[in-house]
Amino acid sequence: MSSAPASAPAPTHPPHEHYLSGILLASAGAIFFSAKAVVAKLLYREGIDAVTLLALRMLLATPVFLLVALWTSARSPRLSRRDLMRVGMLGVIGYYGSSMLDFIGLQYITAGLERLILFLTPSFVLLLGVFVFKRGVTGRQWLSMGFAYAGIVLVFSHDVSLGGANVVLGAGFVLAAAVLYAIYLLYSGELIQRVGTLRLVALAMSMSSILSIGQYLLLREPLSLIRQSAEVWTLSAINASLCTALPVFLTMFGVARAGAGNAAQAGMIGPISTLFLAWWILGEPLTxxxxxxxxxxxxxxxxxxxxxxxxITP
Incomplete structure (x- = not known):
């Protein structure tokens, strides 16, 4: 008598405590990321510009990402020259270019509008996939983009009525930043499989640091960077640690424990926390x-x- 066929193994799910901790980690990461715009606004009140802000952010965050890059590289196969070049280009696009445009835009618009525009990044990934890779789009996806863009238009029109042409300029810079980061996400998918997420982020951020600091040395008087006030250094340290390095790892641990989709939904707290923090700390209107x-x-x-x-982490 033949034996009965073995039944397929039941799908495994993470324990409840792992799922819950993953959601909390992803939510905390989104809140810390969202605070970046508020800290940047406070730095602008100290009289620095976007070039200085980005240089200080990356200067103070670089040691963390360099250590992670060295640690992950020691535990992984050596990258080919082609992969190293691709990682470098992704760092230029996704972290240096996107961050630079984002910080320029923040000089002209509210922190809340900036975070909402950046939150459109997934829809830009979808649209770029349509035009670049000829991927299809479902009706549900078109509906989702309709809601998202309608919301942006509503907030944008509100801010334009208060800030005028500067809001248009700032929103344009942040929109360009979101598109650049969407390009980074679109082209990093295949590379992540070979390089690993943590290693890719660390290497790309290290490349961004080199460019950000080099840009400052070319455009500004080099010694002026270390002559910044104690307030600027304190806020920059917060920007580099709590708003840059820490949320990267919180989000990654959240994805590992709760899954990418669940972590992404938990990250939706970001725009809400930005609106609240901008109202509480900066005195921005909350209507x-x-x-x-x-x-x-x-x-x-x-x-x-x-x-x-x-x-969403530019």
């Missing part, structure tokens, strides 16, 4: 129109999160 617009964006991203979402 019903902003609330409705933020809600529409979050609905759109939630609909899109039925697919795997990339983390």
């Amino acid at each position: 019903a129109m902003q609330g409705v617009g933020t809600g529409l964006v979050l609905v759109g991203i939630y609909l899109l999160s039925t697919r795997r979402l990339p983390a």
Whole structure:
């Protein structure tokens, strides 16, 4: 008598405590990331510009990412020259270029609008996939983008009525930053499989640091960087640690414990926390129109999160 065929193993799920801790880690990462715009606004009040802000951020964050890059490289196969060049280009696009444009834009718009525009990154990944790789788009995905863009238009029109042409300029810079980061995400997928997420982020951030500091040395008087006030150094240390290095690892641990989709949904707290922090710390207005617009964006991203979402971290 032949034996009965073995049944397929039941799918495994992470223990509840791992799932819950993953959600909390991803939420904390999103909140710390979102605070970056608020800290940048405080730094601008100290009289520095975007070039100096980015140089200080990367100068103080570089030791962490260099150590992680060395640690992961020692435990992994050596990268080919082609892969190293691709990692370098992704660092130029995804962290240096995107961050530079983002910080320039933040000089002209509210922290809340900046975070909402950056939150459109997953939809830009989707659209670039359509035009570059000829991928299809489902009706649910079009609906999600409709909600998200309607929310952005609502918040944008509100801010334009208060800030005028400067808001248009700033929003344009941040929009370009989001597109650059979407390009980074789109082209990093294949490389992540070979390099590893942690190693790729550490190497790309290290490349961004070299460019950011080099840009400052070319455009500004080099010694002026160390002559910044104690307030600038303190805020820059917060920007580099709590708003840059820490949330990268919190988000990654959250993804490992709860899964990419669940971590992405937990990250939706980011725009809400930005609005609250900007109102509480910066005194930015918090109106019903902003609330409705933020809600529409979050609905759109939630609909899109039925697919795997990339983390939003420029």
